[in-house]
Amino acid sequence: MELWFTENLEIAADMRLQLRVQRTIHSEVSEYQKIDVLETAYCGRMLVLDDVIMTTEFDEFAYHEMIAHVPAFAHANPRTALVIGGGDGGTIRELCKHKDLEEIHLCEIDRRVVEVSKEHLPSIAASFDDPRVKCFYEDGARWADEHPETYDLILVDSSDPVGPAAVLFGEAFYESCYASLREGGILATQAENIYMHRDIIERLLQYGEKFYQRRFYYNTRVPTYPGGMIGFTFFAKGQNGPDPFINLEKRYNESELTAQDFRFWNPATHKAAFALPAFATDLEKYFA
Amino acid sequence: MELWFTENLEIAADMRLQLRVQRTIHSEVSEYQKIDVLETAYCGRMLVLDDVIMTTEFDEFAYHEMIAHVPAFAHANPRTALVIGGGDGGTIRELCKHKDLEEIHLCEIDRRVVEVSKEHLPSIAASFDDPRVKCFYEDGARWADEHPETYDLILVDSSDPVGPAAVLFGEAFYESCYASLREGGILATQAENIYMHRDIIERLLQYGEKFYQRRFYYNTRVPTYPGGMIGFTFFAKGQNGPDPFINLEKRYNESELTAQDFRFWNPATHKAAFALPAFATDLEKYFA
Numbered sequence: 001m002e003l004w005f006t007e008n009l010e011i012a013a014d015m016r017l018q019l020r021v022q023r024t025i026h027s028e029v030s031e032y033q034k035i036d037v038l039e040t041a042y043c044g045r046m047l048v049l050d051d052v053i054m055t056t057e058f059d060e061f062a063y064h065e066m067i068a069h070v071p072a073f074a075h076a077n078p079r080t081a082l083v084i085g086g087g088d089g090g091t092i093r094e095l096c097k098h099k100d101l102e103e104i105h106l107c108e109i110d111r112r113v114v115e116v117s118k119e120h121l122p123s124i125a126a127s128f129d130d131p132r133v134k135c136f137y138e139d140g141a142r143w144a145d146e147h148p149e150t151y152d153l154i155l156v157d158s159s160d161p162v163g164p165a166a167v168l169f170g171e172a173f174y175e176s177c178y179a180s181l182r183e184g185g186i187l188a189t190q191a192e193n194i195y196m197h198r199d200i201i202e203r204l205l206q207y208g209e210k211f212y213q214r215r216f217y218y219n220t221r222v223p224t225y226p227g228g229m230i231g232f233t234f235f236a237k238g239q240n241g242p243d244p245f246i247n248l249e250k251r252y253n254e255s256e257l258t259a260q261d262f263r264f265w266n267p268a269t270h271k272a273a274f275a276l277p278a279f280a281t282d283l284e285k286y287f288a
Numbered sequence: 289m290e291l292w293f294t295e296n297l298e299i300a301a302d303m304r305l306q307l308r309v310q311r312t313i314h315s316e317v318s319e320y321q322k323i324d325v326l327e328t329a330y331c332g333r334m335l336v337l338d339d340v341i342m343t344t345e346f347d348e349f350a351y352h353e354m355i356a357h358v359p360a361f362a363h364a365n366p367r368t369a370l371v372i373g374g375g376d377g378g379t380i381r382e383l384c385k386h387k388d389l390e391e392i393h394l395c396e397i398d399r400r401v402v403e404v405s406k407e408h409l410p411s412i413a414a415s416f417d418d419p420r421v422k423c424f425y426e427d428g429a430r431w432a433d434e435h436p437e438t439y440d441l442i443l444v445d446s447s448d449p450v451g452p453a454a455v456l457f458g459e460a461f462y463e464s465c466y467a468s469l470r471e472g473g474i475l476a477t478q479a480e481n482i483y484m485h486r487d488i489i490e491r492l493l494q495y496g497e498k499f500y501q502r503r504f505y506y507n508t509r510v511p512t513y514p515g516g517m518i519g520f521t522f523f524a525k526g527q528n529g530p531d532p533f534i535n536l537e538k539r540y541n542e543s544e545l546t547a548q549d550f551r552f553w554n555p556a557t558h559k560a561a562f563a564l565p566a567f568a569t570d571l572e573k574y575f576a
Contacts, residue, residue, distance in 0.1 A: 006306065013308075014307065014308040014328070014329040014330035015305065015306070015307050015308070015328075015330045015331065015511070015512070016305075016306050017303065017304075017305060017306075018294065018303070018304050018305075018306055019302065019303050020301075020302040020303070040302070040303075041302040042302035042303050043303065058483075059483060061567075062565065193511070195346075195347060195509075195511050196511065221483075221509065221515075221516065221517055221565070222516075223303070223481070223483050223484065223514075223515030223516060223517075224303070225516075226511075227509075227511030227516045228509065228510075228511060228513075228515045228516010228517050229509055229511075229516050229517070259566065259569075262566040263565065263566050263567045264565045264566055264567065265566060266563075266565075266566045266569065268562075268563035268564070269563045269564075269565055269566070271560070271563070272559070272560030272561075272562075272563035273560075274556075274560075275554075275556035275557045275559070275560035276556070276557075277350065277509070277551065277552045277554075277557055278547065278550040278551050278552055278553060278554045278557070279349075279551045279552065281547075281554065
């Protein structure tokens with residue numbers, strides 16, 4: 001018998017990935033969503049929320065490293081970081097590699113995602129015991145709103161703009177994050193696929209233009225995400241806000257991180273991530 | 289009723305793409321393979337050979353532009369080009385944008401792929417009438433073998449190393465292509481996905497090391513290919529052979545091509561294409 005998981009994603013409804021599955025490891029319905037962990041034939045263990053692939057052991061590093069290290073290296077001296085969503089712990093794991101970070105907060109609305117990940121995805125949920133990490137099981141939008149001038153980095157490691165994460169794709173949230181950043185702080189948010197979700201991306205860039213002084217879009221390559229890639233907004237606070245390119249090699253060389261810390265990120269992939277295909281370069285009008 | 293096409297690809301057997309289909313436009317079994325053209329719900333028309341996606345109107349440009357323009361701009365002065373495979377005509381279409389090219393040969397083993405593409409994929413098979421284009425319906429490996437010192441560019445726009453294209457992934461073919469290139473010539477070959485087919489890629493790089501003086505690997509992002517990306521070997525003949533980066537902007541600015549000619553390629557995506565993820569940088573030992 002062959003078992004196949006077929007993704008059911010509203011924003012990629014006519015082009016979907018199928019993964020062969022060996023067994024179901026965990027399945028529940030939490031207060032917020034369906035949570036499944038499957039053992040796949042090719043991609044190791046996979047976390048699925050509401051039938052949408054969140055992360056797999058096969059390629060999670062390409063996402064988690066790029067949402068975390070691009071802003072972390074772009075910021076001159078980050079001390080405090082907030083991850084909104086990200087209950088699997090992969091983004092936290094990457095942030096913990098930056099020894100200068102003193103506080104790493106996770107605000108995940110669904111406590112069960114963290115608990116299930118700790119139990120079944122230990123290589124991803126690997127850093128919840130780091131003493132700098134604190135978890136808050138609350139609404140991320142409200143959290144940002146209630147913590148002004150608090151963070152050097154805010155990373156929005158969310159699911160898609162359908163379901164519990166919809167509010168994280170709204171203008172009010174981008175305004176709250178601006179208020180929650182300290183001067184020079186960086187917001188990076190999961191921002192879909194440039195081929196398939198240009199309307200969503202353009203909307204987020206428009207929010208960026210409204211509130212943030214530095215604005216870019218970058219992407220990474222994740223085979224199990226729709227179209228095999230996913231992008232991020234990169235918005236920074238302050239006229240002399242961080243530039244994702246200046247001093248990159250210098251900061252990396254002066255950090256305690258080494259090539260052994262990475263499976264995807266390096267200075268070359270960091271810089272390459274900002275190259276937009278010709279069909280999308282008109283979006284650079286939002287950049288600054 | 290919903291119709292879905294499910295890809296059946298031996299080198300991505302446990303992770304496959306499904307596309308919703310509106311209708312079958314053409315279906316036949318040629319002397320070499322099954323040939324289908326489907327109208328998809330999301331990706332426009334799609335050419336399928338032996339149940340494997342060859343190209344779709346949605347994202348074909350990201351493949352065809354990158355297999356053609358990266359070597360074409362890296363070469364100082366290409367006059368003659370050979371495309372092996374590529375019966376849909378997309379690579380030919382891109383080469384034809386380079387006005388300095390005097391002869392563009394297509395060597396496709398299956399004449400029916402060209403004929404079907406001309407009939408059903410006119411936006412891709414758009415340049416067969418260019419007077420510089422000549423089509424030869426022969427075995428590409430033998431063609432390269434029988435035409436020494438002939439080409440400035442050889443682009444291997446092949447299917448995967450299973451079926452009719454298997455010979456194009458063999459060492460003897462890489463040796464024949466070397467002989468078929470003129471001094472300073474460049475071979476670029478379809479070379480799969482760095483996440484999923486590292487063994488194939490490493491083997492091709494080893495052939496490269498055996499015969500070619502300049503060697504790189506680059507990639508592009510094609511949502512309908514396995515894992516959403518595909519790479520190419522870039523091998524050049526001659527100790528002072530072409531470098532894919534030197535004088536890139538200058539050559540582009542001095543060419544007759546403008547931003548309107550491209551949907552994916554630009555100097556930024558050209559350079560970014562060579563950035564290898566950290567997990568693959570050990571393959572740079574084959575580079576030169």
